[in-house]
Structures are given as C-alpha cells and as structure tokens.
Amino acid sequence: MSGGGGDLKKGPWSAAEDAILVEYVKKHGEGNWNAVQRNTSLMRCGKSCRLRWANHLRPNLKKGAFTPEEERIIVELHSKLGNKWARISAHLPGRTDNEVKNYWNTRVKRRLRQGLPLYPHGLPKSPNPLSSPSPPSPLSHLKPPPTSLPLFDPLSLSSPTSFFSLHPPSVLSPHRVTTENSLLGQSVSAQSLAPIDPFHLSTMCFNFESPSAIQTQIEPKGYDPCGSAFVPNSELPSNQFCQKIYKEAFDDQNFMNPYIGPSNSGLLDALLQEAHARGENKKFKRESVDFGLQWENSSSENSYVGVNKKEEQEEEMSSTNEDLSSILDLIPPLVRVPNWCNGGDEASMGQSSANNTSLDMPQLSPFPVVGSAEEDCKTGSFTWDHLPRIC
DNA sequence: AAATCTCTCAACCGCATGTAA
DNA sequence: TTTACATGCGGTTGAGAGATT
Numbered sequence: 484m485s486g487g488g489g490d491l492k493k494g495p496w497s498a499a500e501d502a503i504l505v506e507y508v509k510k511h512g513e514g515n516w517n518a519v520q521r522n523t524s525l526m527r528c529g530k531s532c533r534l535r536w537a538n539h540l541r542p543n544l545k546k547g548a549f550t551p552e553e554e555r556i557i558v559e560l561h562s563k564l565g566n567k568w569a570r571i572s573a574h575l576p577g578r579t580d581n582e583v584k585n586y587w588n589t590r591v592k593r594r595l596r597q598g599l600p601l602y603p604h605g606l607p608k609s610p611n612p613l614s615s616p617s618p619p620s621p622l623s624h625l626k627p628p629p630t631s632l633p634l635f636d637p638l639s640l641s642s643p644t645s646f647f648s649l650h651p652p653s654v655l656s657p658h659r660v661t662t663e664n665s666l667l668g669q670s671v672s673a674q675s676l677a678p679i680d681p682f683h684l685s686t687m688c689f690n691f692e693s694p695s696a697i698q699t700q701i702e703p704k705g706y707d708p709c710g711s712a713f714v715p716n717s718e719l720p721s722n723q724f725c726q727k728i729y730k731e732a733f734d735d736q737n738f739m740n741p742y743i744g745p746s747n748s749g750l751l752d753a754l755l756q757e758a759h760a761r762g763e764n765k766k767f768k769r770e771s772v773d774f775g776l777q778w779e780n781s782s783s784e785n786s787y788v789g790v791n792k793k794e795e796q797e798e799e800m801s802s803t804n805e806d807l808s809s810i811l812d813l814i815p816p817l818v819r820v821p822n823w824c825n826g827g828d829e830a831s832m833g834q835s836s837a838n839n840t841s842l843d844m845p846q847l848s849p850f851p852v853v854g855s856a857e858e859d860c861k862t863g864s865f866t867w868d869h870l871p872r873i874c
Numbered sequence: 875a876a877a878t879c880t881c882t883c884a885a886c887c888g889c890a891t892g893t894a895a
Numbered sequence: 896t897t898t899a900c901a902t903g904c905g906g907t908t909g910a911g912a913g914a915t916t
Contacts (some may be wrong), residue, residue, distance in 0.1 A: 495884070495910090517901070532884070533902070570906060580904075585883055588906095593881085 492526040500525055505533055505540055538579045544583055545577030549586055557583055558591070562602045 492500075503525045511518070513536065516529030525532065538544075549557065552576050566587075568580035575583065591601055634807045 515901080528886095529901075530903095531885075537903095538884075566905065578884070581884075584905075589882060721889090 490526060491520070491528050491531075494616075496527075496539075500527065501535070501540055504535060508536060508540070538581050541644070543577055544579065549578075549582075553578065554586075554590075557586060558602060560588060561591075 495505075495678060503523050504519065504527075507519050507523050507525070511522075516533040516536075518528060519532045521527055527535070535634075556574055557571055560567075560574060564570050568584040568587075572578050572580040572583045595601060
C-alpha cells in the first residue's frame with residue numbers, strides 16, 4: 484500500500500509498524516517525527532507517525548464510548564469553545580481530539596437531525612455548533628447575557644440521552660463566548676506552573692525511575708471504565724494491539740507516560756495561577772447565575788481539567804475581566820480526579836509522585852468565599868472554596 | 875439472503891504557528 | 896528579516912461494520 488511522495492506508506496497502520504514506532508518513541512522520546520522515517524524502517528511521514536502515536540499508541544489512552552460525564556464535558560466545552568477539539572480533549576484524560584471531533588460530528592450532529600438541541604438549557608450556544616466559532620466579532624468580548632432558561636442540570640444525566648433536553652433546537656445566540664483564550668493547550672506538571680515543552684517532558688519521563696509508578700501507568704486494570712478491556716492480541720492492528728505493544732514495550736522499562744502527567748492536578752494550579760494573575764488588582768465579580776458552576780454539581784467525583792497555554796497568557800490585558808469570568812466559567816472550584824480517570828484506583832493513572840494531592844487544595848482558590856455550598860446551591864451561585872457535592 | 879443505507883472511526887490533507895538557522 | 900522545517904490543529908474522506916429494507 485505504498486503511496487506516492489517518496490514511497491511513503493499510507494493507510495491503516497499494521498501491528499509491525501506500530502511496534503516500530505513505539506520502539507522508536509521509547510528510545511528517542513516524542514518529537515522529531517520526521518526522523519522516525521529516516522532512522523527506522525518505517526515508511527511513514529512524520530505527521531502520520533505523530534498522529535498514530537497521539538491517537539493510538541501513546542499510553543493511557545481511553546477507548547470505548549464516552550461516558551455521560553465525558554459527553555457532558557464535551558457539550559459544555561463545545562458550547563464555549565466551538566470546534567476547539569484539542570482544547571476540549573485536553574479536558575478529557577485519555578481522549579484525543581480526533582475522538583472528540585468524531586463524537587461531535589456523529590452522535591451530536593445526529594441529534595440535530597432528530598430535532599434535538601445540541602446544548603442543554605443554560606449553556607451558551609456556539610454560533611455554529613457544527614463549525615468553528617466565528618472569528619472574534621465586535622461583540623465577542625461580551626459575556627452571554629444571563630439566561631432565564633433553566634440551568635443545565637447535571638443530575639439529570641442518568642443517561643447520555645437524558646442529558647439533552649427535548650426542546651426544539653434553540654436559536655443560536657449571536658454572541659460568541661470568549662473563552663477560547665486562556666485555559667487550554669499545554670500540559671503542566673504539578674511541580675511547576677511553567678509551560679513544559681512536551682518533548683522535554685517526554686524525555687524526562689522516559690528516564691523516570693519509579694517502577695511502581697510505571698507499573699501503575701501501564702497497568703490496564705481498571706483503567707478504562709468504559710469497558711474496553713485490555714486484550715493482548717497481536718492480531719489486532721488497532722487499539723487492542725496498541726495496548727499490547729505498550730505492555731511489551733514499557734512494562735519493564737523505566738517508562739513513564741509523558742501524557743498523563745500529574746493526573747491533571749497541576750493544570751488546575753496553572754489555571755488558578757493564571758486566573759489569579761489576570762484578576763490581580765481587579766475586582767472579581769461573578770455572575771450569580773453561571774452555568775459554569777454546574778460543573779461541580781453533578782458528582783463529587785467529577786473532574787474538570789484545565790491546562791495552561793502560553794499563548795493565552797499573552798491575551799491583551801484589556802479583556803482581563805471577561806477572560807477571568809470565562810476562566811471561572813470553566814473551572815470548578817475543586818478539581819478531583821474522577822474514578823474513571825484513575826480507574827477507581829488512586830494509583831492507576833500513575834502520577835509519578837504524590838502530587839495528586841494538589842487536587843485537594845481548595846485553599847488555592849483566589850476567589851472570594853460567598854457562602855456555604857448548600858446555601859449557594861439554593862441561590863444558584865457557588866463559591867470556589869465550597870463545592871456542592873450534590874444539590 | 876442480498877442489497878442498500880447509516881454510522882463509526884482511522885487516517886490524510888491543508889493550513890497555521892512556532893522555531894531555528 | 897527571511898526562509899525552511901517541524902509540529903499542531905481542524906476539516907474531510909473513505910473503509911469497514913452494523914442496521915435496515
């Protein structure tokens with residue numbers, strides 16, 4: 484199946500190709516993808532290698548159907564970010580942008596055809612749910628007006644279907660929520676809030692010395708709550724085989740997944756840091772009714788993962804307030820790694836150190852405490868330090 | 875049972891961006 | 896400053912599987 488352009492192969496990857504790529508990454512780390520073809524027998528272009536690694540070969544990818552919680556996150560984030568699949572997927576550990584994109588383009592798009600709205604009530608609507616948000620308009624700096632519609636109730640998420648209301652498709656609001664600016668993009672370690680070069684991190688992680696931690700990284704047990712079991716089968720060229728490759732390639736290696744990082748704990752820190760920096764010396768005002776606050780309501784185990792992005796730190800300061808509001812819309816006050824991330828096992832997602840504890844650091848919140856969570860639940864507003872578990 | 879349709883997902887492509895020489 | 900290269904992202908496509916007729 485050789486394609487043109489230097490006899491580079493195209494099409495589906497074989498198990499042998501996967502093994503070559505995994506072996507290469509194990510030795511050299513990620514990045515410099517074009518060198519793969521030069522230094523191995525793999526006849527794939529760099530882009531193809533990168534894509535294969537990112538979407539199928541890298542450790543701790545989650546496969547299987549999206550959970551209701553993941554679907555909720557996708558829909559909610561899409562309502563804010565539009566087709567920023569990479570950003571959205573950054574909030575879903577183990578999920579790729581391609582998966583999120585496919586999900587949106589199929590399941591959710593189907594709902595439109597069925598006359599069901601893409602977004603639950605209370606969620607701001609992306610200008611065009613099937614395409615990227617429009618370029619920043621003169622109105623783009625405006626926050627969505629407070630909605631009189633019922634807030635999205637995560638508690639109703641007994642099933643993916645129930646997540647969506649049965650109301651006819653809403654008229655998409657003309658404004659665009661300007662939140663695609665500050666949160667996502669680059670992974671951040673728990674040890675440092677500084678952006679990390681993924682390649683450097685990768686290299687670092689490959690030399691990590693913690694066999695026990697490594698084991699938890701690659702141990703498939705309980706790692707996928709969606710039910711995609713670990714099936715070592717060399718005959719399978721796709722996901723299952725990929726996991727077999729991992730097992731073989733990394734099981735007894737000093738390998739640490741460069742992607743999983745600190746179970747996202749540092750990401751929250753980075754977000755809060757950024758938000759704090761942005762909001763410093765500025766009065767923080769929170770919308771009393773803010774759908775973003777619904778995040779933490781649905782379950783005590785819910786998690787929301789934010790990631791920092793260098794580019795977004797350079798947002799013009801004139802938009803600080805609305806940016807901050809947007810950030811806050813996205814960040815639950817207390818981030819906790821969900822069981823589906825940890826596979827029900829604190830160690831299964833394999834942070835190399837005990838840095839996960841940073842997830843339970845409500846004191847990190849730079850935001851004012853308004854009242855108790857219970858009270859806030861009643862009034863429709865919540866504080867960052869007092870999260871309602873379930874209202 | 876066969877044909878057709880629909881859906882899902884992996885992969886490719888083009889463009890944008892970042893970076894080093 | 897320019898250029899070339901590497902990487903990342905989002906849109907699109909096509910094959911295969913399953914569902915429907």
